[in-house]
Amino acid sequence: MEIIKITGLKKYYGKQRGVEDVSLTVNQGEIFGFIGPNGAGKSTTIRTMLSLLYPTAGEISLFGMDIRNSTVKIAEKVGYLPSEVAYYEGMTVKELLYYSASFYKKDCSNKIAELSSLLELDLSKKIEDLSYGNRKKVGIVQGLLHDPELIILDEPTGGLDPLIQQKFFTLLQEENRKGKTIFFSSHILSEVQRLCHRVAIIKEGKILKVSTMKSLREENYKKITVETKDSSRELFMHLPGVKDLTEKEQELKFMYKGNLKEILSQLQTLDLQNLLIEEPSLEEIFLHYYEKEEI
Numbered sequence: 001m002e003i004i005k006i007t008g009l010k011k012y013y014g015k016q017r018g019v020e021d022v023s024l025t026v027n028q029g030e031i032f033g034f035i036g037p038n039g040a041g042k043s044t045t046i047r048t049m050l051s052l053l054y055p056t057a058g059e060i061s062l063f064g065m066d067i068r069n070s071t072v073k074i075a076e077k078v079g080y081l082p083s084e085v086a087y088y089e090g091m092t093v094k095e096l097l098y099y100s101a102s103f104y105k106k107d108c109s110n111k112i113a114e115l116s117s118l119l120e121l122d123l124s125k126k127i128e129d130l131s132y133g134n135r136k137k138v139g140i141v142q143g144l145l146h147d148p149e150l151i152i153l154d155e156p157t158g159g160l161d162p163l164i165q166q167k168f169f170t171l172l173q174e175e176n177r178k179g180k181t182i183f184f185s186s187h188i189l190s191e192v193q194r195l196c197h198r199v200a201i202i203k204e205g206k207i208l209k210v211s212t213m214k215s216l217r218e219e220n221y222k223k224i225t226v227e228t229k230d231s232s233r234e235l236f237m238h239l240p241g242v243k244d245l246t247e248k249e250q251e252l253k254f255m256y257k258g259n260l261k262e263i264l265s266q267l268q269t270l271d272l273q274n275l276l277i278e279e280p281s282l283e284e285i286f287l288h289y290y291e292k293e294e295i
């Protein structure tokens with residue numbers, strides 16, 4: 001089942017481009033990453049999905065329901081962590097969380113206790129006395145306390161220390177195992193690489209690519225390192241699909257996109273000491289898409 005379906009989304013703030021052309025679908029049970037640099041349009045897309053912004057053009061449905069007609073029904077099923085959390089001051093963490101829970105027609109107290117304990121959040125503290133990271137934790141508990149079917153997170157880990165980040169990722173994976181769908185934006189590519197089944201890459205308001213992590217890696221350049229006593233630079237320098245070639249003593253490194261058989265037939269002619277063929281990291285893939293005008 002398609003949990004998120006965005007078709008031809010465009011959002012302008014007056015004359016300022018928010019997003020230009022966003023279409024994507026997310027299926028039930030997926031962990032979907034939304035990646036792009038600052039200003040690419042991630043938060044705009046998310047805020048429009050949540051009906052916090054009105055789209056200039058395009059259609060969005062969540063759980064098969066048009067967001068314009070089913071705001072309340074959808075809100076019950078969705079948990080959201082904004083990139084910046086802002087709170088009324090003067091309340092304790094517990095008061096704030098129970099106030100948030102009062103909007104849902106269910107008892108959220110067990111979930112509040114479970115999440116706060118996992119994230120080591122002190123419920124008795126006043127909101128205004130919390131550090132940035134602890135405020136973020138309040139946002140996480142607030143987003144998840146009603147046990148939502150769809151969890152939408154906008155840059156979720158900013159301000160969390162590595163230990164809590166790790167606990168938070170484990171929590172997301174557990175929620176996902178229970179069938180929850182997770183959509184999250186990030187520019188921390190290592191976390192996307194670790195968690196996501198599929199990703200969408202957005203640049204200047206347009207989706208460049210939607211792909212599984214696996215095919216994103218496979219379709220891309222391979223990193224090849226060759227160790228040989230033969231002089232091999234000439235052999236690879238002009239070969240189609242080879243780029244970024246560097247040579248240091250007996251080690252030759254380059255990126256290769258093309259038929260592996262072809263490159264292997266060239267490699268066979270050498271007296272090889274060592275050979276390494278690696279898939280690129282998401283970071284390298286991301287840079288590759290951003291260097292190019294078109295794909």
Ligand SMILES: Nc1ncnc2c1ncn2[C@@H]1O[C@H](COP(=O)(O)OP(=O)(O)OP(=O)(O)O)[C@@H](O)[C@H]1O
Binds near residue numbers: 019036038042043
């Ligand atoms: N309230 C607003 N008024 C005018 N322009 C806005 C507003 N909010 C966002 N924009 C513009 O829309 C574009 C997309 O911004 P958005 O915040 O969606 O990007 P982002 O990918 O979430 O970036 P970041 O990673 O920095 O959060 C940017 O050019 C931004 O300046």
